[in-house]
Amino acid sequence: MAFILTKISVWLVFSLLVGSFVVGTSGSDFNKDFQIIWGDGRAKILNNGELLSLNLDKASGSGFQSKNEYLFGQIDMQLKLVPGNSAGTVTAYYLSSKGLTWDEIDFEFLGNLSGDPYTLHTNVFSQGKGNREQQFKFWFDPTADFHTYSILWNPLNIILSVDGIPIRKFKNLESKGVPYLKYQPMRLYSSLWNADDWATRGGLVKTDWSKAPFTASYRNFKANNACVWSSGSSSCASNPQPSNPWLNQEIDPNGEKKLKWVRKNYMIYNYCTDAKRFPQGFPPECNML
Template sequence: MAISSLMLTSLFSFAVVTAIANAATFNVTEIAFDDEYLPLFGERNILRSTDGRTVKILLNQHSGSGFISSNLYYHGLFSASIKLPSAYTAGVVVAFYMSNGDIFEKNHDELDFEFLGNLWGREWKIQTNVYGNGSTSRGREERYRLPFDPTAEAHRYSIVWTNTTIIFYVDEIPIREVVRSAAMGGDYPSKPMLIYATIWDGSNWATSGGKHKVDYKYAPFASDFSELILKGCRLDPIQQLPAHAQCHEQELDIAVAGYSAMTEQKHKAMLQFRREYMIYSFCYDELRYPLTFPDCKILEGEKEKFGRTGHVVRPSKPQMKGAPPVRKRRPKRHNQPRSRIIISETAEV
């Protein structure tokens, strides 16, 4: 497939950003799949490499698949290199995330990377979500383009979670930072979580609000996970001590690790990434949230980029002189099941 000039420009720009944030190198020991993970569902669709360092999860007409950490973690670095399915992937959802929803059904915490498939020739989109204490009705979602083809080779996606900060990384470039504040209250994730990786059929909502479904003539859809990292405080369920008491020493190690610090260089790299690749932010979604969230930092330059729906505003096409006025079509309504993503698709780009 030929590389467009836009893609070349994006790759060059991302290379510059990577160079700026090079100090973020994690330098953390990777683990084998069977050391820390277990099949979650669709075990026949989970394929391990001979050395146990790479696992492939599949979606076909029979089932999706996924795996789960064998332990609960309280703060740390959670990371994987992921290669996404190529070609027609509309409706396909790949997720790498943390959650305690199976334990705290009504007030769960969650931190997500979600990858949303697309039509032929259209790029995957990536979304980050932050939910604390069951705050899905106050979803803190953001969506981005990627400056590279995530189906050509694996790229690293990482979540850093501490008592004060959450940082999402793509290839060691920070793309989002959430700083805990008193105003957030219980919306900041604060309970131990499990780590998940899944691939599944999100036809009802994932691509253009459910307009485009999974087409199983292109199955199986396969996503590779490698270079697995779980660096955090692993909780002992037998101990009756609270998480913060069990994790005191590990908390100190995590706090001083380079990946937990937002340096000036990394902050500049993050702002550059967000300027170029962020296409939706809950902070600018006035229709869903008339009142701005206390943890939102509204940047005037950024605000001009987004419409009242929080999506990037596409420039309108100039109308020819003498042409009749263009009537806007009312977007179709889709009956969508409840999911982690509850973003309007009326301004999809």
């Protein structure tokens, strides 16, 4: 599979080389942190809790959720996506609350024909309102090895990163009338499912079930910097921001350079530039990205 790098500086090459190891090589236990919620045995926790696999066949996909709920956190997970012809499949990895006015932060990995890059689809829902899609191609093969996908969610902003490289930020703009995600605790979910009515080239390419089962793998979950929500209170209540500096973290100047590099070279859709979709004007947050 060919992936073309464009005008990349030395510091970014270094970031890419070490980025897959942002999370350590051991320490997480899926038995302790997660529960399988659907799939009739297609989801499996392996290697004494160090590895989790989701499988999809023609009968069903599979999924899991975190045992904890969080109200702010730095969430890291390493994923290795479905290899080969994964057209029609979607691997979803996201934080979400419940109810009609839910909050949600999405990574969705849209499958491909062999040889074509995956599409990384992102979205942010606040109080039930989404329609904030941004899509990217990868600068590496996400099926060849594990890579780290991170969500930093604090009172100031949401930052989505891949191997430590920011790809998207969503600022708290309540002062501009944009609801922010700060009142509803969320669980971490992931699922592998069939979406061949839209996932690959708008549904033109269907799932090839002769390639099933399709498998996505997970390891090295990390939520050390996270506020666990339990019985109506946060674990960070007794450890305010001076003890949790990540609660004030924003993208630094070096991170802004990386974010611009991703947007320039790998962003393929941005709702904030889709004038046909918003003929009356773009959402207010688009002026602050």
